[in-house]
Amino acid sequence: MTGEERLLAMLGVTPGWRRLCALGHVDDEVAGEVLAAAGRLARGVLRPIAEASDRVGARVEDGRVVLPEGFAGAWAEVAGGGWIGLDLPEALGGSGLPVALQAAAESLFDAEAPAFLMAPGAARSAAHLLAQHGGEGLADWVPALIAGERAATICISEPGAGSDVGRIATKATREGGAWRVTGQKIWISFGDHDLAPIIGHCLLARTSDAPGTRGLSLFLVPARRGAPGVTLLRIEEKLGLHGSPTCALAFDGAEARLIGEEGRGLPQLFAMIELMRLQTGVQGLGLATAAAELAEAYAAERRQGGDPAAPPVPIATHPDVARQLGQLRAETELLRAAVLELACQIDLAARAPEPEERAEAQALAAFLMPLVKTFGAETGFDAPHRAIQVLGGAGYTRDYPLERMLRDARVLAIYEGTSGMQAIDFLERRVVRGQAGLAAFLARAEAPRFAALAERIAAAPEPARLAAADAFLRAGWCAVTGWLAGRIEAIDPASARILRRALPERFALHAAEVEAALAP
Structure with missing residues (x-):
């Protein structure tokens, strides 16, 4: 297919x-x-x-x-x-x-x-x-x-404020009825280029002395190529995504337009951040799909081994290569099912006719988002890694794009919120503080062991449960795998069997990790 x-x-x-x-x-x-x-x-x-x-x-x-x-x-x-x-x-x-x-x-x-x-x-x-x-x-x-x-960018990080957004120092002040922004922003994808004459920087800046994120407002800073106010400081030398210029920019009294309400910058920016987190899962799916297809095609054509008296056979017929290809395909199809499920729930949250259906879809989408972001990133990296192994030495060379895919994919687990941040978000916001998404998931999935684990971790003291957050996130992905395996079986029974066969051991491992972190 x-x-x-x-x-x-x-x-x-x-x-x-x-x-x-x-x-x-x-x-x-x-x-x-x-x-x-x-x-x-x-x-x-x-x-x-x-x-x-x-x-x-x-x-x-x-x-x-x-x-x-x-x-x-x-x-x-x-x-x-x-x-x-x-x-x-x-x-x-x-x-x-x-x-x-x-x-x-x-x-x-x-x-x-x-x-x-x-x-x-x-x-x-x-x-x-x-x-x-x-x-x-x-x-x-x-x-x-x-x-x-x-064109547009998202400008959040600064030299002294990465994931800790509340420490942003860039300031916006009113001058003669207009807003002006001064400060420095880093890690800006396509922060400068000539694809379009104007780039709109969606930028967080401090507009009051309120501590943390409460003093932040959201602005659009239109930057016309060559005009004053926005200066390119450098582009980063990176492991991958070489064609995407990751820029550091200086804003010096740059004209800005307030987006939405003053002081509500971060909540409003999540309209962009959430879509970019889904985009990360989509990027992982694209890379995993390409890697799986390349590995399968190579293994069908590359001939090695077999009866020495007969012509060599396709390496896909060797049991260990077949095992690797099966695992690669199964993880790719799992991510495909999860990405499309999440995207459909985002659609229903906006388009369903009844408020109750919209609310349930929104809750389920929020529950799935950190899972798809995290495991989209991991699958997007793991798939080229597995495919290189199938190709052997050829996969390690630039004769094939797998080494580029591996480098390009590594950042997926970092930008738009690291995997550690996604784990904390999944645990604290989706299980401890509000359980509408968990309830929506459990109404669809038969996951009694995950439900019991969620109840156990939610009752634990904060330091202990934060130490268990990554393991709990991975247990959650196991629960999602069990839920989606049924629809995968309708398309690819072999992939569904591979996923189901590994589930009990995987879930037991992550549940044990949670219990170890919660132990006094």
């Missing part, structure tokens, strides 16, 4: 997708057409730029970022084809299609050129943020972002 066929098949057995179809928001025919077009774009436009952009990378000339050859053409194709606004409202220039279909299409793009996709991904997330919180004063930005006429 092709990647497009696997996506369509998995959507077909996802209850949330069937519900969206029943509500009239989409149908399988539209999905097939969209994914077929996405596959053509991925292979015809994005694949050719991936390897060259990795070798050349983004660079700085005369104080500005120069992107690899082919990026401008790819940007024009992606924007011109309506892909940035696929799931944004038609009234704003989008196509109004479900997030689930956007995620499915994007996984095909990320399978080919994840470094490039960082740019349209940020533009789409910013368009959602401004559609939700921008108001009339920023209404022109959403259609411009969808059309690729403008």
Whole structure:
């Protein structure tokens, strides 16, 4: 099966997708057409730029970022084809299609050129943020972002404030009725480039002396290439994603526009952050899909071993290689099922007709988000690792893209909230402080051992349970695996058997780790 066929098949057995179809928001025919077009774009436009952009990378000339050859053409194709606004409202220039279909299409793009996709991904997330919180004063930005006429970034981290957002020092002050921002921001993907004449930096800055995050407000800082106020300090030399310029920027009295309410910056920014966390899971799915397909194709063609008196046999027929391929495919299909489930719940939280259904979908999406972000990242890294092992020495060379995929995937577990942060979020926000998402999950999944573990850890003292957070997150992924194995079986029975066979031992291991951390 092709990647497009696997996506369509998995959507077909996802209850949330069937519900969206029943509500009239989409149908399988539209999905097939969209994914077929996405596959053509991925292979015809994005694949050719991936390897060259990795070798050349983004660079700085005369104080500005120069992107690899082919990026401008790819940007024009992606924007011109309506892909940035696929799931944004038609009234704003989008196509109004479900997030689930956007995620499915994007996984095909990320399978080919994840470094490039960082740019349209940020533009789409910013368009959602401004559609939700921008108001009339920023209404022109959403259609411009969808059309690729403008670009966007997310600016949170600073030299003295990474994950500890409450220590942000960048300040915004009113001067003559206008806001001005001064400070430094780092780790900004596509913070400077020439894909669009204006880049809108979605930026957190301090507007009051209130401690922690309460003094932070959200701004859009429009930066026109070459205009004063925003200066490129450097781009980072990184392990992977070489085509994506990770920038440090200085803001010196830069003109800014307030987004939403003053003092509500961080909660409002989560409209963008949550979509980017889903995007991380999608990136992992794209990389895992590409790695699995490459390993399977190589193992079917590469001939070694067998009866010395006969021609060599495909290495896929050797039991240990078959084992590795089976595990690689099973983990990939598990992630595919989880990504599409999460995306469908995000859709139902916005589109379901009844408030109760919307609330339940929102709670379940919140429960699944840290799991998909974390294990999307891990699967996206583990799949190229496993595929390299299948190819052996050939996989370690640049003759194949697996070594690039491995490097590109490593950052997935770091940006948009590290895996440790996701574990704490999953435990504290989804189990200890509020259990609506847990209840929604348990109503769908037969997971009595996980339910008992959740009750046990929620009653523990905070220091002990925080020490157990990672193990509990992994136990949660086991519970999700058991839930999704049924729908995977309808498409790929062998993968479902592999997943189910490993579940008891995996869950027991993580439950034991939780108990060890909770022990006095």
